[in-house]
Amino acid sequence: MSQVSRVLVAGAGIGGLCAALALAKQGMKAVVLEQAEQLGEVGAGLQISPNAFKVLRQLGLESELTPFAFVPQQAVIRDYKTGEYYFRSALGSAAEARYGAPYWHLHRADLHQVLVNACVRCGVELMLNAEVSSYEENVLLNQVAVLLKDGREFVADVLVGADGLHSKVREQMLGKERPTFMGQVAWRGVIPVNDLKVNIKPDACVWAGPGRHFVSYFLRGGHYVNFVAVEERSDWQSESWREEGDVEELKRAFTGWHPEVSDLLTSATSTFLWALNGRDELPTWHKGRVVLLGDACHPMLPFMAQGAAMAIEDAYVLARCLCAYSLTDAFMHYEQVRKPRATKVQKMSKTNAGLYHMHGGLLGKMKLKALQAAGRFAPDVIQSKLDGVYGYSVLHNR
Ligand SMILES: Cc1cc2nc3c(=O)[nH]c(=O)nc-3n(C[C@H](O)[C@H](O)[C@H](O)COP(=O)(O)OP(=O)(O)OC[C@H]3O[C@@H](n4cnc5c(N)ncnc54)[C@H](O)[C@@H]3O)c2cc1C
Structure with a gap:
């Protein structure tokens, strides 16, 4: 029974907003x-696979998201130079038929x-300029007090740390430890289709090449x-983990690639550069009245396009557990369901x-071959x- x-x-990222909405x-x-x-x-795309879509649908967001x-x-x-296809998997109606939800x-x-709007409609309170600096549990009152950087204090039964890669909540719970730079950086950007000088296929396309890869896909109805x-790098010098990128440097990094890549990049006028970071599996995701979700506890390389999807799944399971069980059991069930899943996808x-x-x-090329x-011979x-990733449904996993 819920207490x-x-x-x-x-944190009002995708994970935090989904959690707040599911709780409300x-x-x-x-x-x-x-x-x-x-x-x-920031302006960038997200692949939302059927496993995450099922949660968004359950939260009542499907029709509002459809126009986007x-x-x-x-x-x-595909091969970075020749364009040869190493792998194809049908999405579109085939994914919907196979998984019971689309890939978007x-x-x-x-x-x-859409998440902000839904939260507001459901009575979630969204506080901006509210940087969490620490928390303190009051065992006698069965409460947790959260202290903001500006001195304000908020009290509740539970604190959810959905504050991303550099989570302050994680830091207080488990100690100060910088995330690990994964030896990769990613430039991201969005180009209006009318500006393109090349025809792009309606696929989620990964171009594989030595030491780098390139991903392209359509957004907003194909507009x-x-x-x-992504490029491998030995280090990341900047203090920030995201900064404005140099478009010319990006174009140089992909010179000589297949025309669908190099021609696409000629139309890029701005980009952001991300350092890709990770963390080893944490010993626990909860302590006392405090619990973590999303990048705060399992940041991952975006090479399965599952970071936000895992945060969305976490949010739903956490809300369901908090509703169904006592606090101790809720956190225990949440971690039992979510940790193995997120660690596997990581x-x-x-x-x-x-x-x-x-x-x-x-050898790398042979693996692609x-x-x-x-x-061809063992598609199953x-x-x-x-199927293990996209076919999974938190709605049926208790
Ligand atoms: C290049 C790239 C491509 C990606 N592509 C995909 C994809 O296609 N599909 C997919 O599923 N995932 C993808 N991801 C991963 C995805 O972006 C993240 O996993 C996801 O956004 C994590 O959400 P989150 O809510 O846990 O954290 P965040 O999005 O980082 O949100 C954290 C929030 O907390 C706030 N915050 C931080 N500290 C504090 C504090 N002390 N007090 C108050 N607020 C605070 C922040 O301002 C932020 O709003 C990609 C990532 C990268 C880098």
């Missing part, structure tokens, strides 16, 4: 504390705005193309780095790996 009526959520829909009061002065998301979606027809891996591309800003260009994402970047030279052969084996 929780008021929850503080640190279970009848709990959710207050979101966000450090930013304004709500909003693009439905890719297949997921492909969304602009982060659109998903974020924009999103790109993510590992799969890391493995893809080697494949997409042709690690091992000729082996994937191509498996797609490949499909079953994807």
